[in-house]
Structures are given as C-alpha cells and as structure tokens.
Amino acid sequence: MFFSIELLFEAVLFGLLLGCFYAAVSLGLSVAFGLLDVPHVAHPAILIVGSYGAYMLGTYGFDPILAGIVLMPVFFVFGVLLYRFYYETFEKRGSQAGVSGLAFFFGTAFIIEILLIIFFGVDQYSAEADYVGGSLELGGIFLPYRLLAAFGVALVMTAGLSFYFSKTFTGRAIKAVGQDELALRLMGANPVRIKQWAFGIATGVNALAGAMLIVVNPVEPSLDRIYIGRTFCVVVLAGLGSMSGTLVAGLLLGVTESIVMMFFGVSWSQAVAFALLLFMLGVRPQGLFGR
C-alpha cells in the first residue's frame, strides 16, 4: 500500500464526484422505500434497465443524458402501474408485510436481470458521447468528463426533487402520506393516488439515473446486485426519505469507497457499501439524519 497526501486528495475529489452520482441513483429508492415504505428491492434492477434503455436510444444517435430524459415518462407510467399492481395484490389485503412484498420485488428484480441477459447477453455495454472519453486537467489531477457530467446532472436532480418535495403542493402531499396516511385520508385526500404518483416519480427519476450510470461505467445485467448495496446504503445512512440527507450520505459513501479503492483495490471497494450498510443497520438503523 502506497500512501501520499496527493493520492488521498485525489481519492477524496473523485469520491465527491462519485458520491453525488450515488446520491442520484438512490433518490428513487429514497422516495419509494423511505417515504412510501415499499420494500423496493427491484429499484437497482430498474436502474439498469434505464442504462440499457439509454444504450438502445444511443444507437439511434441520442445523447445518453437526453435519452434518459426521453425515457422518464415511460418509466413514470411503468412505476405507476407497478405500484398499482403492488397495492391491489398486497397492500390492500394487508399482506405486504413479511415475506410476500419482499419476495415479489426480489423475484421481479431477478426476472428483469434474466430478461436483460436473454436480450443483450452478459457482455458489458457503454455509452457513446463526446464527453465519455476525455478528462479535465486540474493542477495535475485528471477529472474525467463523464464523471463531471454525471456530477452535474446528479446535483440538478437532487436539487429539483428537494424543491419539489418541500415547495409544491403534490410534493408536500407525498411527504405527508409518508408521515401519516390516516391523517391524509381524514383530510379528504386519496393516499393511494398520491402514492401511485410518487412511485411513478421514483421510477421516472431512475431512467435518468440509469442513463448516467452507463455514462459513468460500462453496465452488465448483474450490476444491479452491487447497486442493491449502494442504494440501500445511501438511503439508510440518510435516514428514510430525506432528500438533502441522501446527498450527504451519497457523498460519504463515495468518498469512503474511493479511498478504499485507491489504497486497497477494487475487490475491497465493492464491499464498502455493504459494510457501511451493515454497520449502520446494526448501530443506528434510523440513519444519520433520522428522527
């Protein structure tokens, strides 16, 4: 192991960029799991579908990030339908707790993964864009444009959602349904419709996040397994349902992972998210910013 201040600085800088990206891929889960309490283990699998979607549109000449934005409405509708189905089969009967809900989403994640293998094979795919290859030199440190692009989009996404949940009427209603569903019902609002809308947003955001994922790294169908750790780690660290907390937690994960990668290698860095997650669950399950 070779240690120097310059390397550490570089690792932290990379980690901050990467962390912002991790926050962005976790935003959807933060809504679906954090606010709505849905055991959405299939979130990372849908994320990977977003990446493949961006790749497919890329073959028609779309820029990956533009492709992500184009895919958002499609994913939104899919999310609404998925929640509706989940609600009708599990929540309505009160059987979502325990094995059923989890098994449903776990099975769904697996079906998605296998379908991706059947359609695309197990090879890695990456996106084509001008900014994917090059990098920006900053005082001897090379920052890849792909990471900077993802960093920018991630910041916009986090700020946008944060604004949406705190300032708009529907956004606040979604927060309210997460806090006290019964009270919302007594106010005459329909919690199921609000949740459906929120789950749609959570899934729609995933399209853009997935498009960024393929910009940052090549993707393969089984990549969702690693992202189960990363996304849940960020959401649990943040404390359920907090958008700004998600950003801080993402940065924390990014920096830790980047430092471990720099000094111990990739084979350890993939376990960082899981170790952090397990530690957090064992010590403080309500998260850093939880109530």
Added chain:
Amino acid sequence: MKYWIGCILVVLALAGLSLSNMNEYLFFAGFVILQGVVLASAWNILGGYAGYVNFGVPAFVGVGAYTALVLHLAIDAPLLVQIAGGMVTAGLLGLFVGLLTLRLRGIFFSIATIAVIFILEAVVMNWRYVGGATGLQLTRPEVMAPFESYTRMLFVVMVVMAALAVSVARYIQISHIGRGLRAVRDSEEAAECSGVPTLRIKLIACVASGGLLGAAGTTMPMYLSYIEPASTFNLTWAVSALAMPIIGGMWHWSGPLVGALVLGTLQEAVTVTISSELNVLVVGVLLVVFVVAAPDGIIGLIRKWKTSSK
C-alpha cells in the same frame, strides 16, 4: 412414528438406487434437486415459520463450501469432517445473523443479510490460500468401497442430508419452538408479552437454519471439483431458496419439500431441453406468480381444494 418409517424407507430406497447401474446423469441431477430440498427446508425454518426473510443464503452456502475447502487443503480431512466443520461455521454465522434480529425486522433484516454475502465474498476474493478471485481446481479423493463413482457417493450424502433437513424442520414446526416462531411471525411484541422467549427461539431457528444451509454448501467443492467466489456467493442461491418454500407452501414442513421437488425437477427439465438461462427465469416467474396468485403455495391449494370438495 409413521413419518420416521417413511423417512427411513425413502432414504434406503434412494441409497439402494445408487448401487444400481442407472445412468450417471440421474445422480448428477438428483444431487441438485436434493440440495434444493435441504436449502428450502433450512430456509423455511427462519423465513417461513418466523417470517424473517433471509436473502443471505449464498453467504451460508459459501461459508460451508469454503470451510470444507480449508479443511480439505489444510489437513486433508475426509468428507464427513468437512461437512461437520461447514455446519459448525455456518451455524456460527447463523448465530450472528440471529443477533441482528434483535434490532432489525422486515426489509431491514433482509438487506442486512444481503450485505453479509458481499462482505464475505470480498474477504474470500482477497484470500490467496483458498484461490482468491480465480478459484481453485480440486482433485477428488478415491471413492470408497460400495460406490461406483464419487457422484453416486455425494448423491447418497445429499439424500441423508435432505432427510436430516426435513426432519429438523418438521421437529421445529411441531415442537414448542415452532409455536413460538409462529407467534413471533404474527406479532413479536405480543409474543414477548405472553412470555415466549423470543430471542432464544429466534437464535435456535437461525443456528439450525444456518447450519443446514451451510451443510448444503459443503459438498459443492467436491461435486464440481472446482470452487470460485463469484458462483459460490451468487444471489441465485437466495432466489431458489426463497422460491421453493413459497411455491410449495411455507406453513408446513412438507411445503418446502414439495416446492423443491417440483421446482428442481422442472429446472432440470428446462436446462436439458431448452437452456440454462431460462431455468433461472422459471424460478423468478414462478416465485412472482405464486406470491401474487397463491401465497399459501401448492400445499395451500391442495388444502383449499380438499375443504371445498367436502
């Protein structure tokens, strides 16, 4: 008593088959199906009876397999010692996971068990002695007297292991532990208040479940003559172990047995006739179909059909 006679007869019949001159492939496939019985029955002790969804099956399988490997490499231990060792270490992992249930329930517990898999995988990948990320090629020892081949011997070992797993699952279900676990599943607070020693029975369930899951893994290195972390710590184990009890029915010890036999046979048939990717898809699709349409599994369907036809 009826159960024990039946159990012994089935074990003897299957063991007898291995001495006949049937096609070798049948034992190769039979091993996988019986391994499914072990995994399903073991998983169901914690997941079905107590409602704690353990996605960490690959972690237990991996700990069992790598314990067996270390015993094989270090002291050239015979197979039975490898299995016993694997059960002990996997049981200890079960104890650790059991302590997690103190603070974590529902999805939090499940996610924590996934985390255990990836942490252990990283440790094994960086452990040069057991082959690291690339794995190790192994040579099988000489096969013992009555058996024609090593595969047949492993088949008989797996028959005994499956009988053990089903018997343990059955014993836990009909004893006071099973009643306590069902109480925990319905309401942990109420169970605790009614004087059920929840922590103790949860720990018993975790250790029993973990030890048996590990036992199923111990035979993997010798079965494949090869071991590497990516396939040993593969989440596919978790989907199968979850799917089989759900397909069969989780409320009764026979559910995982039925589910494992049905799913295992179907998978072997699909692998042989179509492709191996599709056989994993079959697991996922059946899992989702059953959890949506028939949450009580095949056993539940049979029971419903019986009561309605009366």
